[in-house]
Amino acid sequence: MESENRPLRAHFIPYSTTSHLMPQVDMAMIFAARGVDVTIITTYYNSLLFQKSIDKAITRGHRINVHKLKFPFREIGLPEGLENFSDATSGEICSKIGKGISMLQQPIEQFIRDNRPDFIVADMFHFWSSDLASDLGIPRLTSHGMGHLALCAEDCLLRYEPHKTVLSDKEPFLLPGLPGQIQMTRSEIAEWIKVPDAFAGLMNMINESIEKSYGVLVNSFYELEKDYADYYRDVLGMKSWSIGSVRLFNARNDSRNDEKHDCQTWLDSQNPNSVVYVSFGSVCSFSSAQISEIAKALDSMNHPFIWVVRNEDKENEDGEWLPRELEEKITKSNKGLIIKGWAPQLSILEHPAVGGFLTHCGWNSVLETIAAGVPMATWPLGADQFYNEKLTQVLGVGVKVGLESWTHLLEESRSYVEKEKIEKAVNELMGGGEEAEMRRKKVKELCVIAKAAVTEGGSSYSNVTTLLDEIRQCR
Numbered sequence: 001m002e003s004e005n006r007p008l009r010a011h012f013i014p015y016s017t018t019s020h021l022m023p024q025v026d027m028a029m030i031f032a033a034r035g036v037d038v039t040i041i042t043t044y045y046n047s048l049l050f051q052k053s054i055d056k057a058i059t060r061g062h063r064i065n066v067h068k069l070k071f072p073f074r075e076i077g078l079p080e081g082l083e084n085f086s087d088a089t090s091g092e093i094c095s096k097i098g099k100g101i102s103m104l105q106q107p108i109e110q111f112i113r114d115n116r117p118d119f120i121v122a123d124m125f126h127f128w129s130s131d132l133a134s135d136l137g138i139p140r141l142t143s144h145g146m147g148h149l150a151l152c153a154e155d156c157l158l159r160y161e162p163h164k165t166v167l168s169d170k171e172p173f174l175l176p177g178l179p180g181q182i183q184m185t186r187s188e189i190a191e192w193i194k195v196p197d198a199f200a201g202l203m204n205m206i207n208e209s210i211e212k213s214y215g216v217l218v219n220s221f222y223e224l225e226k227d228y229a230d231y232y233r234d235v236l237g238m239k240s241w242s243i244g245s246v247r248l249f250n251a252r253n254d255s256r257n258d259e260k261h262d263c264q265t266w267l268d269s270q271n272p273n274s275v276v277y278v279s280f281g282s283v284c285s286f287s288s289a290q291i292s293e294i295a296k297a298l299d300s301m302n303h304p305f306i307w308v309v310r311n312e313d314k315e316n317e318d319g320e321w322l323p324r325e326l327e328e329k330i331t332k333s334n335k336g337l338i339i340k341g342w343a344p345q346l347s348i349l350e351h352p353a354v355g356g357f358l359t360h361c362g363w364n365s366v367l368e369t370i371a372a373g374v375p376m377a378t379w380p381l382g383a384d385q386f387y388n389e390k391l392t393q394v395l396g397v398g399v400k401v402g403l404e405s406w407t408h409l410l411e412e413s414r415s416y417v418e419k420e421k422i423e424k425a426v427n428e429l430m431g432g433g434e435e436a437e438m439r440r441k442k443v444k445e446l447c448v449i450a451k452a453a454v455t456e457g458g459s460s461y462s463n464v465t466t467l468l469d470e471i472r473q474c475r
């Protein structure tokens with residue numbers, strides 16, 4: 001019989017999209033730092049995104065292993081290396097990646113059966129892992145890309161269908177029972193909730209598997225969403241642990257922050273709190289008309305900016321993704337930096353020159369900006385982002401840009417926000433009025449609480465302790 005004192009063994013199965021993958025790797029590193037013997041099961045090219053951080057953790061004596069699977073590129077007709085949804089440029093590529101991921105279920109299951117851990121942490125999309133875990137008699141924890149408010153709001157919409165009580169897409173309705181008197185409109189809700197489709201079927205399976213699982217790990221901290229964490233547990237009867245912000249646990253040791261990006265030097269030359277950071281996450285896609293409108297707004301305002309653009313391969317009718325003259329003007333004036341591709345978001349947000357973030361409200365971005373004490377102008381596009389915008393309103397740390405149209409993440413955003421609306425929100429965000437000051441004060445307070453949550457004795461730190469104690473009892 002194995003010793004009861006040996007370290008717990010856990011297998012982590014992240015999903016192949018950056019905003020799910022990276023937080024789960026952070027979670028794995030948190031558990032490894034607490035003495036758990038951790039294995040991350042992923043594909044080779046995804047592992048390159050975080051291998052350096054793991055190597056660093058190993059040199060600190062943490063037991064952490066990466067089990068790399070080969071993605072079936074050839075079988076599904078994708079070029080070598082294209083295995084992450086964040087690199088997909090079309091719906092067709094996304095569905096091929098999805099197919100490749102489903103082909104990995106069998107080898108992952110086999111590996112777990114051959115190397116039985118004490119518990120599994122699997123992304124919500126690996127819904128099959130609940131049955132596997134129960135077969136092996138071990139707990140499966142679900143790693144969710146969503147916060148507690150979002151989880152509660154989605155449950156409320158599915159359970160009570162309050163959107164069916166209104167007559168138009170723009171008429172507001174309350175989310176019944178939820179703390180904070182949260183209002184939504186039908187146009188802010190995901191299509192699959194309004195008209196059940198294949199994705200709704202998948203979400204159904206996911207929700208069933210979450211209910212069968214041991215509980216949910218939420219990348220959030222209790223104080224941030226206290227009412228919704230309590231509602232999730234007490235009213236919905238779900239078990240969850242807020243253990244975030246998971247980035248904060250690891251930020252200091254993270255190799256992703258090692259290399260100095262050019263934008264750091266530029267930021268060093270700017271005044272404190274003067275720069276607006278503009279980024280819409282790792283997946284979203286804008287039309288070239290919308291990109292031009294953002295460019296015009298940034299050009300016409302008096303705030304220095306860093307703008308991250310993903311669509312650099314997209315062209316408008318003139319053959320350009322962004323009017324060349326405008327780009328040249330911006331670059332020459334040194335008023336702003338345009339980063340085409342990937343930006344070091346964490347270091348940017350933490351730079352003292354940054355005073356505001358124009359964001360699509362991806363959950364990671366919301367957590368990262370709160371943890372950096374930077375207020376937001378909010379421009380949600382799809383996924384859970386409208387719920388996250390509600391949280392920024394409840395907390396009083398965001399200005400709404402005012403978009404009300406949910407788009408599927410894999411489609412080009414249907415949003416078209418005029419230059420004037422963008423300017424208004426950003427000016428309010430960066431301005432000096434009473435409300436702007438209040439937003440800054442509130443987000444700075446939350447930043448202090450966020451940092452305390454992950455230090456020894458803090459709420460997230462203690463939740464990890466409690467969870468590990470419980471799992472040891474299950475063993």
Ligand code: UDP
Nearest residue numbers: 019281282283341342343345362363364365
């Ligand atoms: N991110 C980054 N650089 C970029 C774009 C995104 O570091 O240029 C990171 C960002 O810090 C966050 C994640 O990618 O951790 C995006 O996740 P989020 O939930 O905000 O949005 P999503 O990508 O899911 O839409």
